[in-house]
Amino acid sequence: MYADVAFPIKLPPLTYKLPVVAPPDMEGRIVKAPLMGKSRYGLIVAVTDNPDFKGKDIKAVQDIRYHFVSGNGIKFLKWISDYYLAPIGIALKSGFFEEAVKSEVSGQYPAVGEKIKEKKYETFLFHAPSIHAEHAQLKEFLNSDVRGVIILAPEINEIERIAPDLKKIFGERLCVIHSKLTKAKRTDAVKKIISGESDIVIGTRSAVFAPLKNISLIAVLGEHSPSYKAEESPGYNARDAAVMRGFIEKACVLLSSVSPSIESVYNAKIGKYTTLNADSHPETKRPRIKIVGENRTKGKASTIAGEVLKEAKNTISKKGKFLFLINRKGYSLIRCEDCGHTVQCKKCGIPLVFYKAKNAVRCNYCGLEKNIPESCEECKGFAMKPAGTGTEKIKEEVEELLGTKTLLLEKERSLSPSPLPLAPDILPFVVGTTYAAKKLRDEKFDAAALFNIDQTLSQPDFRAYERTFQQVTQIAGTINPDGSLFLQTWNPKNRILRFIKNYDFHGFYDYELSQRKMLDYPPFSKIVLFNISYKKGINLSDDVRNMIEAEEIKGLEVLGPVEIPPILKSYPRCIQILLKSKDSRILHSYARRLLDKLEKIKDVKINADVDPLKV
Ligand SMILES: [Zn+2]
Ligand SMILES: [Zn+2]
Structure with a gap:
């Protein structure tokens, strides 16, 4: 038998030989395997008796350890990788793999937790009249019998506000995961989840990856919040990922907010989500x-x-x-009273902000700081005044x-x-x-x-x-x-x-x-945004334009490439391409082909953002 092993790096899964005595349930286990001259931990994402490539000397996995994720967990990681155009290894990295390896759970834990009852997927949308009502609604979904719960909150301070109440209901079953925890604490939390000690997880966006083996509820508080969108690859939106994970795990998903996103309201309107009425909550007085x-x-x-x-x-x-x-922030901008020119950061193309106490102007984007220019760089006049x-x-x-x-x-x-x-x-x-x-x-x-x-x-x-x-x-x-x-x-x-x-x-x-x-924007279309950072010297715009023009696709709109201010420090130039389509399959297959082509160009850094928040 052979196994496809994903490592937490930017590589597709690699095939290894399994020992004859391997346990039958290998998928989702952590194993040690040789990679580039080193022995590294990876996750078995598939088992086959017929590997893709033959003839080559396939190396064997070395150390077989416990289950990290269930079959559904693997499905979820594969979806993240596929949908957000990132190698599965990168999805694995976001999904607490490092912590799982370090947690060194002893003994053997079952692949899938006990089956409780027949579960069904359904997503609910609750437009809450107040934060208080939002929390009350969550509590209605939680009783002490519930097993396998993930609660996502956009900000850490909101977690800190809810957690004490949940602790009263669930005791040690509750665990908290967010980025401000120390590595040791995070590892401890992951260990508790893998070992089954904790099955109620509350956290910020990455908690959507919590390696629970059996999930019955995922709640997303403040579902409209931009904090749910990860900036780094895989640039997932935890709200959307929660809905997909709920679908895979046949779990209930509760989305709630005092101001739900247009996308979620639309999904409720077309019947994809079930609307929960706020009627049971007394009329809330607002300022x-x-x-x-x-x-x-x-x-x-x-x-x-x-x-x-x-x-x-x-x-x-x-x-x-x-x-x-x-x-x-700051005091104001600085404008020339003669010609109306506003002092800008030459590199970033945005206005510099005047800080009065420092008596200096600063770029809030790249951090450049300098004295207020005495004369206008446009008209050479001397009427530079605070404005705005x-x-x-x-x-x-x-x-x-x-x-x-x-x-x-x-x-x-x-x-x-x-x-x-x-x-x-x-x-x-x-x-x-x-x-x-x-x-x-x-x-x-x-x-x-x-x-x-x-x-x-x-x-x-x-x-x-x-x-x-x-x-x-x-x-x-x-x-x-x-x-x-x-x-x-x-x-x-x-x-x-x-x-x-x-x-x-x-x-x-x-x-x-x-x-x-009217304008074909989401939710009526899907968007993928490419930011391609490159070094000076190569004429990338033309190359990319040729690449795009070589393939015209029906039902797909390609905007750009356009030059934008640089995003990465070591890459002084950047171009942007926006892909838009009503058909998600057309969009994704084109985006994947384009990404493959772009990745062959030397000295460029590509960021493909699926469902970007800022367009
Ligand atoms: Zn001027
Ligand atoms: Zn700047």
């Missing part, structure tokens, strides 16, 4: 959303609109807490206009200890980026103002509206139900803002789906 026009007076006018300022003063007098949010607004400027304005101290919130680490040291009479105001505000869910504010929403709405990405809607919903969750959320905009009549103001999810979904349909 009022007020749309406020920007200050149009030129000159010394403050960024903060009068109405917002009034409410902030009111909040002070009541000893309440006010949150100011803006999606830009960032967190530092809002902080300055608040402190000036309201005569109070504020807390600036930009990074994750400025948030510990949690909850924030917010004694209302000392620090009634927090200024932060919306990114930082994600970590604020434990904190409740009396009111908040969001600036720069126009920038979020107008990002060149077909998901810009969806993301804005989700962002505002999430910020609203940090405000007391009888408080207010102000959105400052140049365009108060904007259609999307009107949906947002009324929390009109249905209106928004219908509108957004009609737009996506």
Whole structure:
């Protein structure tokens, strides 16, 4: 007998000879086998008596160890590899293989855990009126009899919030997995899962790979969250992977969110998912959303609109807490008053941000930092002035206009200890980026103002509206139900803002789906994005264009190649190709062929992103 062994590296599986006395259940076991002059651990992904290649001296596996994954687990790894265009070894690496090898489970564990009852695959979508309702719904799915559960949460702080409650129900059966754990702790968690000691796993996106042998439920909290998308190969989306794993394992999948993704809502509309009604939850009161026009007076006018300022003063007098949010770090940008040119990073092609305390401009993408240029590089004039607004400027304005101290919130680490040291009479105001505000869910504010929403709405990405809607919903969750959320905009009549103001999810979904349909964007099509990084000197654009033109496929749209700012430090140039099709099979087979061809080119680094989040 022979076995195909996958190693946690960028290689397809290799064939080895099995010893005559090998146990019958070899698939899913960890084995040691010779590879490139070394002995390495790998996973048996298939057993055959008829290997693909003959005549060659096939080496034998050396050390046969315990089962790491079940047959369904192998199916899942193969799907990840196939769908996300990555070798199975890379999928294995994401799937805790290293930890499994180190965990050295002693004794022999059964390939598949006990059969409980007839299981059936079904995915449920729950549009939760609040985070609280979302957690309550999860608990309804969990009783102490349930076996084999994976719970995914987008952020570690959310896990920390739920885990103590689950611990009360499940005790030692519960284990936590996320990237902030030490290697030793992660290995320990994997060991507990493989040995069957723990069968209730809660974690961030990688927990979708938890090597449970038998799964009855996978829950994905905050299913819309971009945190579920892995940036590195295999660039999987844990939400989609959870649905596929549930399908393979014949398990229930619960997707929930206070602002579900357009894709999931669509899947529920066409009957692929079952909608769970929020009726059993009492009507949730939400803070009022007020749309406020920007200050149009030129000159010394403050960024903060009068109405917002009034409410902030009111909040002070009541000893309440006010949150100011803006999606830009630093003080402002630097613009030439003569010609309108904005100082940019030459390498990245994006505006440099002015940091007042440092008296310097910085590229938030590549980290380049320099003095403010004295003259304009376009018109050579000397009228370089701060323009636009960032967190530092809002902080300055608040402190000036309201005569109070504020807390600036930009990074994750400025948030510990949690909850924030917010004694209302000392620090009634927090200024932060919306990114930082994600970590604020434990904190409740009396009111908040969001600036720069126009920038979020107008990002060149077909998901810009969806993301804005989700962002505002999430910020609203940090405000007391009888408080207010102000959105400052140049365009108060904007259609999307009107949906947002009324929390009109249905209106928004219908509108957004009609737009996506018209433009053939997901969920009405599938997309694969190629980023090809290369060294200077080769004329890659032309070569790739020829490659694309040589093969025209019906039902497939190829956009590009276009030059984009570099992504990798050691590769100064990068081109991008976007593939789009309504037929996933056409798209995948073409993408695979293109990837094969591109990988033959020397000195390039290719990143193929299936279902990219940013387009
Ligand atoms: Zn100029
Ligand atoms: Zn830069």
